[in-house]
Structure formats: C-alpha cells, structure tokens
Amino acid sequence: MNLTDILGDWKRSHYCGRISTADIGREVCLMGWVQRRRDHGGLIFIDLRDRDGIAQLALDPDRDPDAHGKAERVRGEFVVAVKGIVSARPEGTVNPKMATGEVEVEVRELRVLNSAQTPPFMIEDYADVAENVRLKYRYLDLRRPSLQGNILLRHRVSQTVRNYLNDHGFIDIETPILTKSTPEGARDYLVPSRVNPGTFYALPQSPQLFKQLLMVSGFDRYYQIVKCFRDEDLRADRQPEFTQIDCEMSFVDRQDIMDIMEGMIAKVFRDALGIELTLPMSRLTYAEAMARFGVDNPDLRFGLELVEISALVKDCGFKVFADVVAGGGIVKLLNAKGCAGFSRKELDDLTEFVKIYGAKGLAYVKVQADGSWQSPIAKFFTTEEMDRIGSAAGLEPGDLLLFMADTWKVTNESLGRLRNLLGQKLGLARKDDYRFVWITDFPLLEWDGETRRHVAVHHPFTAPLDEDLPLLATEPGKARAKAYDLVLNGSEIGGGSIRIHDRDVQNKMFSLMGIGAEEAEEKFGFLLNALAYGAPPHGGIAFGLDRLIMLLTGSDSIRDVIAFPKTQKATCLMSEAPGEVDDLQLRELSIRRAIRSK
C-alpha cells in the first residue's frame, strides 16, 4: 500500500526556523523532515526540520482527525508538508531552548510526501557516531544541524569573498582542470588521454601558471574559487582535493596584495562571525619567526618564546651542548612558566613528543622556590653560566626550562612543536582568539642534499627581493623571496608571492634548480615565451578555503567542512571511489594494469 501523498500545488510559505509570534493567526505551509514525533495518544507533536531550523507541529484529533490519523503513521525522517495556523503556545508550554519555542503550528492538513527507513544513526548533533558510519551515509550525516551549519557558513564565506573581490576589480576566470604535469611540487593526479595514446593530463595542483598567463593577457586582476589536486597523504587538515581562493594582480608589490587581502579576511570575519579584526595585521620575517617560535607558522595567542643560548653554552662543561654548537648545531630553551611541578611522567611524555621530530632528547631544569636548579644537568654548569642562562630565559622560581640541542632544523621544529603542545596543555590558546600574522622574507631556495640541487621554497616562479638579486650569482641559498604567508593561530591559511616577470631571471631560477634550458623549454616553454611578450609585474596569493572554514567553525577535521570528503586512505566510503573499471575502458585509453586489485 502506498501511503504517500502528492505535493500537488502546495507552495511552501516559510522555512521552519522562520515562524515567530509575528505570524500568529496566519496560515502557513511548511515542508521538511520529521525530527521527532511525540504521540500522547490524543495529541501528537511533530518537530519538523528543514535547513533553517525546527518548528513544532501540533495535531489535535478533535480539530482535524484526518491529519492526526496520518501523523500516527509518520516516523522519523519522513518527509511531510503541512498547512496550518501559527498559534501561541499555551501558558507554561513555551520552550525557551527552541528558536521557535513560543509558537507552534496547529495543523489543518498534512501530506506525507515520502516515507523513510529508520536511519542508521540519529540525526542529532549529540549523537556520537563513528566517522566511517557517518561517511558511508554522508547524506544523512549532512542533515545534522552542526554539519549543515558548517556547509551553510562555507557558502556565506564564499559569497563574501566573491563580493569583496568583485568590488575590488577582480575577474572570475576559469582555468583548465585537464592540464599538463610539471616537475616540482606535489605528486600529480593523472588522467590518460584517449585521443593521444600514451600521454596524460595532470589535474592542477593550483592554477599557478594559468593565472600568471592571465596577467600577461592583461586581465589585471583575477580570482577563482577553485578545486586543486595533490596526490599526497592525508591529514586532519589535508584532503587530496581541496579548494583555494586563488588571486593574482598586476602592477603591484607585496604591500598592495597584503593590504587588499587582509581587507578580504576582515570582511569574512565580520560577515561570518561578527568579529572586527584590527588592521593592519602583524608581520614577522621568516628569520624572526624561526628564532622566536621555531616554526614559520607561529601561534601568537601565547608567549613561551624560544631563546637561543648557543653562545652561552659553547664552552660549558656539559659536553652534549658544547659538542652540538661545535658541530654547527644550536641550543635553544623554552621557559615553561610555572611548570616546575611537572611530574616525571609528564616530562617523559614531552621527551617522547619531541622524538617524533627527530630530537634525541630533552633536557630540563626545575627552578626551586629559592631559585636553585633541580636538574640532572645542573652539575655541569657554573653558577655564572646558570645566571646567564637564567637571565636570558627570564627565569623565576617555579619555572621549568626545557632545552634542545641539535641541528638548526631539528632544534627549531621539535621545540617549536613542543611550544604548541604546551600552549594547548596549559590552556593558553583560546579558540575564539584570532591572531593573524604575515610571515615575510622567506628564503627563495633550499638546498636538497639528496638530489644535490636547489629547490624552490615557495615555487619556481617566485621573485627574489630586489636587493638579493645579485646573490643568485654568488650565494643563492642566502637570497630571500618576495613571498608571504598568512598565518592564523598556528595554521597557514594562505600564501603567495610576487612573481618573476623577467624571462632572464626566470631562466636563472630554473638553472639554479637544476632544470636545464632544454627541460625548462619543454616543461614551461609557454610561460617563458609569454614572459618575453611584455609580462607586467604581478603577484598573487591563494587561501585554503577549507582550512579557513575549519578555523571559523572551530572544526577539528577538514572533513567537517567538506560536503563529501575522503578518508585517510583517500577513498569515499559513500560512493566507494576509487573503483575498478572495465577492460574496455582501459583498452580505449591504451592502459594496461600492472596490478589487479582485490
């Protein structure tokens, strides 16, 4: 027996969350999903849910026996439409926990538009469900208010960004998804070409080259909210396909780009959260960020800055420290204020933590009430050395000093990450505190010992600082880049640079990176040619939209801000992608399997 009704000519008059005391006495027509049915034998209440909220329907057997009879058969997640009169709830039955709790709809007519199987989990924010089940039934998970709220906020942010960029003269231009694999960067997703057997397109890691070419074409300002693809392993904040707010501008310097973009971020925070940001945002050079925080994405919500003491300990009696300095490494400390009470177990945990980042150990000093050092390494230091270290660290009784001695890289990374861990552990970082900082003057190139060549820190098209241009010929590793990252609470949310618009400089960069003239011609010839036809000075930036939404919504996982995300093994539990294909499909593509799965 088919128990459902047709929609007919009914038109919805309101979203559920919109009915209010202003509508009392009015007839409304609502449509949505049955959140819950409370059957009192006589009266039946139904909480009707749509994307906007929940409204209580009241069905009285005396008033409308027909609608009441249908309501008896209704179950959770049935799709229903009702017509009825908005009325004030009787005295004492107002529900202050509901946005629409002062009113209800006295139903006169009810249509069951569709039935529903019992869902595998309750459509409630409080329901604690394993993520693999949620992902398999993603369309049901997305009905939950919190997830739906994230997606709705994401939409509003996209609109704000579009409006802002439109108002500032940016043109939305689409760039190819089927494009060419280029060296450098992440692993590409490849798409075989049927028409050109044996050749492959690559999905874009970003529209980098195309947006630069659009500057050469004279569009002046470009933007796109666009999917990018990188075939690398996933993390809580990383998906193989993700969305960038991608921008490029001509005839600008770094300052112009940062000014416009922080205005955009400020508008996003105003529209999305009602928070006014203070502009301009703060700045740190890369060198200063590394020195003070050990990382290039510092969380500025708390202090706990790192202090380098290499010079103070290079001749000290503690051989571990002295040897590291003699071997070209550095010694740094972190003063965990007031943490002298940490237990043996807590200190062991911290040591285990830094080992993840390649550290061999972690030395500590607990400062007693009388200022004396309680530490396994105290005996190696003279009183004078202790005083110097103490004053460099701003040491007070009750503090805990944590020392790291290793290479520049390991010391900074392990102590920098430890700083973040302590900030969290000590509750120093509030989720609703938003600290932005631009990191500037990144190194242009980095020496890769394995492949024995320079690699671009940002990307191969990033311009060096004007004053560092001569260094390319002498000490390329020392050259700094016209690059900038925007960091929010320890997360990089965007990054960009002024690009090289001079063909000779671009060629020089390629050769420093061990890309010969022939290879450069083959891989990037179209860009090099374009630069020779009057390329304007230009630069740009890209923001990670997913990460930005994570921070705005306080989400711990990027999957909570993407409608249909992938698992850590890059599969979709709902569609079961990736999947097998027919031999015929492969034959058409001139592809043969090396491995048969399953």
Place this chain on the structure above:
RNA sequence: GGGGCUGUAGUAGAGUCGGUUACAACGCCGGCCUGUCACGCCGGAGGUCGCGGGUUCGAGUCCCGUCAGCCCCGCCA
C-alpha cells in the same frame, strides 16, 4: 614506507582472572497515554564480538596475521 589508538545488537558503550544462555542504555516494533519538546509508562524483537588462523577441555577475553576508521612522522613547490 613507519609509529600509535580504535573495532562487541541499528548506534554508542560495559563485559572482572579464559568458564553456564554476551549485559543495561539510546534507537526500532507493539500497546497505553490530550501539552509534550532528547515526552512518559508497559511489553517485545534485534548479535558473523571486524575478518582469518593459533594456543586451550573451553576464546569477546590470550597470541599471530589481516582489513577498516582515526591521529601523527615521512610526503604536501
């Protein structure tokens, strides 16, 4: 490629030292109930203890392997 955590009705959990028929909750089904709102009361159904192997008289429990989900390192210009 590596390290760690988790896996028991639809859901999320308990399950002691290896010992009778694997528990109670939410949800579901049936009944009762005219002002509830995570309604209430009574009754009921529902299990490949992720999967495979081993140890044992006996395994949800111990061992080995494997699969899946998650977190991290490497990787991510």
